[in-house]
Amino acid sequence: MHFTAVRALTDNYVWLARCGAEGPILIVDPGVAEPVLAELAPAEVPTAILLTHHHPDHIGGVAELRACFPDLRVIGPHDPRIPATERVSPGEHIEIDDCRFEVLELSAHTLSHIGFFGHGALLCGDALFSLGCGRLFEGSPDDLHRVMQTIRQLPPATQVYCAHEYTQANARFALAVEPDNASLRAYVDQVAQLRAQEQATIPTTLQRELDCNPFLRADEPQVAATIDAHFGSPSANAVERLGRLRAWKDHYV
Template sequence: MPLQCLPAFDDNYIWLLRDDCGRALVVDPGDASPVLAALGDAPPLAILLTHHHGDHIGGVAALLARWPDTPVFAPHDDRIPQATRRVADGERLAIGDWHFEVLAVPGHTRSHVAYHGEGLLFCGDTLFSLGCGRMFEGTPPQMQASLARLAALPGDTRVCCAHEYTLANAVFAQTVEPGNPALRERVAEVRALRAAGRPTLPTTLAEERACNPFLRCDVPAVRAAAEAHAGHPLADAAAVFGTLRAWKDGFRA
């Protein structure tokens, strides 16, 4: 089950999943060009979209112009006009020999979804390695609940994020939790991968649970760092998350 991440724009990844016959599933094609180059003359089985932002859906029209019968799965959101099938939380999709469950993960946008199945998690801009997405349309309790839901999936799940942000995220993560040995190991790995020109993704949920401060809001060291930054006690994990996200929004290394 070959998995490819196709670089697009400055730091996006478009994900391609191929079956044994070479048929492909395309996830969040913000740009059609790398997808067309990768697929050649073979039409995709389907396109999965996580949310409406242009760097995730901008290439869909060109792909449909090339292969007009391609099904496009997307959340209920009028800002994604190319959808041929709307999906909702808990829905199970059978695409070729693959099976995925749709997970509603609001926070980055109000209608954001993720797709989990086949040991993979296509999470768009909700979860990044060592980080998470900004809250453009959600609240800290919403986003923290979405991340907690993803973190509860099996630890060996491969996390297919949509951006190469890991190295920048690592600086903030180490600021929050400098004594975390698993984080030190991950940062060393990330630096070596980027120095070699290789992607830092996919990661695993077990690795993210051990290293990503946004999935560790109940860990005493992370809570203490958030409270020190806020200057007062924080009531719960959502408050810790909200403090971390606001801190990260203004963070400069």
């Protein structure tokens, strides 16, 4: 499976997944239609749209794409805010010709957020970013903890396709949390070089995030100590610690 990053809006990525030369073409979280249509070759007809959650910058292009391609399947979670033609639940598997994905429960950023895992790739919307994660607009620290644990269980070689180019901004916070992390510092340098050339930092790998992303490392002793020191008291448990980390990031300048 080959993924193409389509830049959209300010910092969004819409992912085009091509399943072989003659296989289906999938569109992931199209916030707008125009750049997707521009990326498709004249003879290419997409098969399906995969939607992770209801925010407009992820679903705003669906109507226009369906107007261009009336047979387009739109697969998303059980949420009336999402214009899906097919609803899926966590634990289910979807098959689109030779493409097969497991639906993951990633509800924290929003309460109906899902992800799609298959072919060595995680399509995670705003659940996880490189060196960060989505704000808790609807979910709780308990939800965030569960999501991080779900992601941690995936194979380390998993390619992570999130929906925003936030890596360089996230890096500043990650360094504040764990300044002595050599892997993080090396990655931050790599990110700076990529962004200086206006290149994407996504996809990342789960192994890199396990090594560098504070939201996947909140239970590491040094990270935990830094969080507790910032708030001036010990965290009651892992959930509170992760919630504190998210709150710190929300107000970090």
